[in-house]
Amino acid sequence: MGEVKENIAAVKKMIADACNEAGRNQDDVTLVAVSKTKPNEMIMEAYDAGVRDFGENYVQELVEKMNTLPKDIRWHMIGHLQRNKVKYIVGKVALIHAVDSVKLACEIDKEAAKLGIVQDILLEVNMGREETKFGIFEEDALSVVAEISKLSNVRIRGLMTSAPYVVDPEENREIFHKIMRLAVDIKNENVDNVYMEVMSMGMSQDFVAAVKEGSTMVRVGSLIFGKRNYTK
Numbered sequence: 001m002g003e004v005k006e007n008i009a010a011v012k013k014m015i016a017d018a019c020n021e022a023g024r025n026q027d028d029v030t031l032v033a034v035s036k037t038k039p040n041e042m043i044m045e046a047y048d049a050g051v052r053d054f055g056e057n058y059v060q061e062l063v064e065k066m067n068t069l070p071k072d073i074r075w076h077m078i079g080h081l082q083r084n085k086v087k088y089i090v091g092k093v094a095l096i097h098a099v100d101s102v103k104l105a106c107e108i109d110k111e112a113a114k115l116g117i118v119q120d121i122l123l124e125v126n127m128g129r130e131e132t133k134f135g136i137f138e139e140d141a142l143s144v145v146a147e148i149s150k151l152s153n154v155r156i157r158g159l160m161t162s163a164p165y166v167v168d169p170e171e172n173r174e175i176f177h178k179i180m181r182l183a184v185d186i187k188n189e190n191v192d193n194v195y196m197e198v199m200s201m202g203m204s205q206d207f208v209a210a211v212k213e214g215s216t217m218v219r220v221g222s223l224i225f226g227k228r229n230y231t232k
């Protein structure tokens with residue numbers, strides 16, 4: 001094999017080039033390797049290449065991997081999260097990316113309070129207003145942030161979005177630009193407990209465009225681990 005290692009080097013190079021072009025520091029961009037449906041052996045190849053941030057979408061799969069793989073991995077729950085599954089991951093994952101309602105945040109807060117911890121989360125924004133996607137709309141963001149900020153066991157670290165599938169990734173730059181502006185608007189409200197330091201945006205198809213617009217966390221799966229097979 002060894003392919004994973006080469007793919008990671010290539011992705012890192014693309015991040016570095018995009019940072020150069022945008023006048024950004026590449027250390028400000030975290031690569032989250034999205035390992036959903038992929039076996040532990042492949043995750044370990046990425047681990048051996050130095051990756052410590054891994055993203056998963058399904059709670060059961062995440063918990064199984066977490067229990068068997070090295071303890072210094074930072075796990076990211078990037079998929080849509082159901083409220084009844086919150087208890088299995090709170091306190092165990094570094095970051096929950098796709099918080100898309102006050103209700104979900106309340107559930108995370110409740111479970112985090114039981115453990116006496118503060119759980120870091122991101123607010124998922126549906127910038128492309130796609131019907132098939134989760135996430136709050138831009139115009140609701142300030143009020144949702146205000147509600148969630150009252151919860152003392154969750155901390156909003158920033159925003160997350162998944163842009164539409166496009167043929168030319170440059171088309172998504174406008175969406176990434178808009179969510180960066182939204183983050184500035186939120187920051188300007190100076191709400192306690194709310195930070196806008198993490199911008200989780202950009203996947204295999206469009207992470208270069210996202211980095212050019214200011215992404216601090218890219219979620220790259222297929223470009224590292226190859227296409228996913230969901231039929232297995």
Ligand SMILES: *Cc1c(COP(=O)(O)O)cnc(C)c1O
Nearest residue numbers: 034078203204205219220221222
């Ligand atoms: C699967 C997934 C990714 C990775 O997608 P690729 O196109 O394989 O890079 C990123 N973000 C989310 C939310 C995902 O579900």
